Amino acid sequence: MELAPGLVPVAALLGTWRGDGAGSYPTIEDFSYTDEVVFTDVGKPFLHYVQRSWSPDGAPMHTETGYLRIPEVGTAELILAQPMGQTELAEGTIAAEADTLVLELEAQVANSATAKHVAATRRRYELSGDSLTTTFAMAAVGQPMTHHLRSDMRRV
Ligand code: HEM
Structure with missing residues (x-):
C-alpha cells in the first residue's frame, strides 16, 4: 500500500512509540506514566492515531484517538476524541528543523x-x-494555559 503523497512528511511517525511520561497540573498531584503512541497508514490521506498510557503499576490511564491530516505543505491537523467528554480540533504547523x-x-x-x-x-x-518527545499543555478547570504532560518515547 503506497502512502498518500501528502503524508510523506510524516512517514517517519508511522509505527509504535513507547516510553516514560511525567504529568502535573496546578490542581492535581504530580504523576508518572508509561506512554504509547501508534500512527497507522490506512491507505487514505490521513494517519490513524491512538495513544494509551499506564500508571507505574500497570493500570490503564489516559487514552485518546483520532486522525492526523496534512492538508497542505507545512500544515498539520490532529482531530481527536477524548474519553473524558471532549473533542479537540488541533491545528498548526509541521516543520523540519x-x-x-x-x-x-x-x-x-x-x-x-x-x-x-x-x-x-x-x-x-x-x-x-x-x-x-511529546509535550502537552491545557487551559482547563479555570487555569490558564499550563503544562500537563511530557513523554519521551522510542520506536519499538
Ligand atoms: C498521557 C495522557 C494523560 C495522563 C496520563 C493524564 C493523567 C491525569 C491524572 C492522573 C489526573 C489527575 C487525576 C484525575 O483527575 O484523573 C489528570 C487530570 C486531568 N487531566 Fe489529564 N492526563 C492525560 C491527558 C490529558 C489530556 C489529553 C487532557 C485534555 C484534553 C487532560 C485533561 C485533564 C483534566 C481536565 C484533568 C482534571 C484536573 C482537575 O480536576 O483539576 N488530560 N490527568
Whole structure:
C-alpha cells in the first residue's frame, strides 16, 4: 500500500512509540506514566492515531484517538476524541528543523455537558531519529494555559 503523497512528511511517525511520561497540573498531584503512541497508514490521506498510557503499576490511564491530516505543505491537523467528554480540533504547523521534525498544534476544544472543562490545548511532537518527545499543555478547570504532560518515547 503506497502512502498518500501528502503524508510523506510524516512517514517517519508511522509505527509504535513507547516510553516514560511525567504529568502535573496546578490542581492535581504530580504523576508518572508509561506512554504509547501508534500512527497507522490506512491507505487514505490521513494517519490513524491512538495513544494509551499506564500508571507505574500497570493500570490503564489516559487514552485518546483520532486522525492526523496534512492538508497542505507545512500544515498539520490532529482531530481527536477524548474519553473524558471532549473533542479537540488541533491545528498548526509541521516543520523540519535540521534532523528534527516538529509538529506544533493548538486546539479548539468542545466539551460535553458533564466533562471537566477544557478551554484549549497545546501540543508539540518532536521526532528525531528513533526518539519522539511529546509535550502537552491545557487551559482547563479555570487555569490558564499550563503544562500537563511530557513523554519521551522510542520506536519499538
Ligand atoms: C498521557 C495522557 C494523560 C495522563 C496520563 C493524564 C493523567 C491525569 C491524572 C492522573 C489526573 C489527575 C487525576 C484525575 O483527575 O484523573 C489528570 C487530570 C486531568 N487531566 Fe489529564 N492526563 C492525560 C491527558 C490529558 C489530556 C489529553 C487532557 C485534555 C484534553 C487532560 C485533561 C485533564 C483534566 C481536565 C484533568 C482534571 C484536573 C482537575 O480536576 O483539576 N488530560 N490527568
